[in-house]
Amino acid sequence: MIIMKTDATQEQIAQVIKEIKKYGLGTDVSKGAYRTVIGLVGDERKIPFAHFEALPGVKEAVRVEIPYKLISREYSRFFEGEGVSVPRAVRVGGIEIGGDKLIFIAGPCAVESKQQLFKIAEGVKKAGAHILRGGIFKPRSSVHSFQGLGAGGQEEAEEALDWLQGAGRKFELPVITEIRGESQVDLVAEYVDILQIGARNMYSQDLLTQVAKKGKPILFKRHFGAGIEEFLSFAEYIAVEGNKDIILCERGIVPVGKGRSYTRYTLDLAAVPAIQKETYLPVVVDPSHATGRRDLIFNMSCAAIAAGASGLMIEVHHNPSEALVDAQQQITPDELKDVIDACQKINKVVVAGRNKG
Ligand code: PEP
Numbered sequence: 551m552i553i554m555k556t557d558a559t560q561e562q563i564a565q566v567i568k569e570i571k572k573y574g575l576g577t578d579v580s581k582g583a584y585r586t587v588i589g590l591v592g593d594e595r596k597i598p599f600a601h602f603e604a605l606p607g608v609k610e611a612v613r614v615e616i617p618y619k620l621i622s623r624e625y626s627r628f629f630e631g632e633g634v635s636v637p638r639a640v641r642v643g644g645i646e647i648g649g650d651k652l653i654f655i656a657g658p659c660a661v662e663s664k665q666q667l668f669k670i671a672e673g674v675k676k677a678g679a680h681i682l683r684g685g686i687f688k689p690r691s692s693v694h695s696f697q698g699l700g701a702g703g704q705e706e707a708e709e710a711l712d713w714l715q716g717a718g719r720k721f722e723l724p725v726i727t728e729i730r731g732e733s734q735v736d737l738v739a740e741y742v743d744i745l746q747i748g749a750r751n752m753y754s755q756d757l758l759t760q761v762a763k764k765g766k767p768i769l770f771k772r773h774f775g776a777g778i779e780e781f782l783s784f785a786e787y788i789a790v791e792g793n794k795d796i797i798l799c800e801r802g803i804v805p806v807g808k809g810r811s812y813t814r815y816t817l818d819l820a821a822v823p824a825i826q827k828e829t830y831l832p833v834v835v836d837p838s839h840a841t842g843r844r845d846l847i848f849n850m851s852c853a854a855i856a857a858g859a860s861g862l863m864i865e866v867h868h869n870p871s872e873a874l875v876d877a878q879q880q881i882t883p884d885e886l887k888d889v890i891d892a893c894q895k896i897n898k899v900v901v902a903g904r905n906k907g
């Protein structure tokens with residue numbers, strides 16, 4: 551990265567960018583309260599650092615070898631100042647994810663009908679949720695199971711997206727849905743406020759690039775087999791496109807050992823504070839897919855907030871046992887309210903401790 555002097559002029563910054571491009575690298579310009587830092591996108595070994603340090607307006611040229619440098623604290627501390635340890639909030643529809651308040655994303659696993667969606671939207675709003683979720687293109691293990699209404703064709707997909715947008719407007723909730731494949735990017739981005747990349751697609755570089763280019767906030771889920779460094783390295787594919795409105799989501803990793811594990815995945819809660827040490831991006835937790843069990847949602851939600859998460863994504867259905875997908879892990883709006891109330895209390899303790907430390 552090239553760290554500019556605090557009094558560097560626009561012309562000097564432009565000159566450095568021009569020089570970097572000559573060496574075949576891209577740039578990521580961050581103007582902080584403090585100073586401007588120009589991140590190098592590509593292979594830094596091609597850059598003669600001494601040459602850049604001699605350019606007017608340049609304070610220092612520093613090599614950063616971490617694979618997720620643009621989203622790292624290592625990078626942001628140069629323009630945001632030392633000691634800034636809070637996340638940088640992602641803003642959507644008047645809401646801040648990663649700000650002082652907890653954010654609850656709730657709604658059905660899959661959109662099943664207009665009536666179902668509006669009923670659940672009303673319920674989660676009353677319970678205190680901030681963002682409405684609903685899957686329209688579902689990633690399923692079996693090709694024979696319900697793939698979401700979007701699988702019915704263009705018309706069905708648009709209709710379901712229109713309901714989602716409509717429910718969001720009616721109950722004043724920004725909306726989120728998963729983009730499962732590249733062919734869905736343009737359509738989905740027209741209707742929703744936050745674009746979701748599912749766990750199975752964490753490694754889909756081309757999809758990440760295309761979704762990032764829409765310039766909308768992205769909820770990026772960790773693959774169930776991915777290490778933390780790998781997870782952040784793939785988030786960098788989004789950041790490199792100039793889109794840093796990324797919300798990271800821990801949703802459980804593959805359980806270890808033989809015999810029954812009694813949970814669908816293993817919720818890796820230490821990942822939350824560990825990730826927060828590495829990046830300024832907000833981290834949320836999905837206890838629904840992690841546990842696969844509605845009777846564990848309350849405890850694991852509380853635990854996730856205690857671990858420092860900025861919010862939760864929870865599957866909610868007015869009649870969970872009748873849900874077409876993930877029936878066993880969805881909770882009711884009333885149960886969601888209990889979760890939210892408990893989490894708010896826990897968060898007060900966490901925030902007080904953070905401010906002290
Ligand atoms: C989902 O949130 O709808 C989902 C399928 O989750 P994941 O990608 O984490 O499995």
Ligand code: MN
Pocket residue numbers: 659660839865875876
């Ligand atoms: Mn689900």
